[in-house]
Amino acid sequence: MKKKGFIATSLIYSFFLVFVAILVSIMANYTSTRVQLNRLKQDAKEELDKCSISKTSGPYCD
Numbered sequence: 001m002k003k004k005g006f007i008a009t010s011l012i013y014s015f016f017l018v019f020v021a022i023l024v025s026i027m028a029n030y031t032s033t034r035v036q037l038n039r040l041k042q043d044a045k046e047e048l049d050k051c052s053i054s055k056t057s058g059p060y061c062d
Helices: 001-052
Strands: 053-054 056-059
Touching: 001 056
Parallel strands: none
Antiparallel strands: 053 056
16 A cells, blocks of 8 residues: 555656656746847847938948
């Protein structure tokens, strides 16, 4: 009887650890992607701030 309880508990903890590992990897991936997109957005804003558009000469960047 004790063996069945040990096996069931081991399976539950194993599934829990796999779930936690998957959750951590998904959150790490989300965080990494978010940081990269924010950096890309900031770089695009900086590039657009350098440029100006006039009707006669078109776009001009420093």
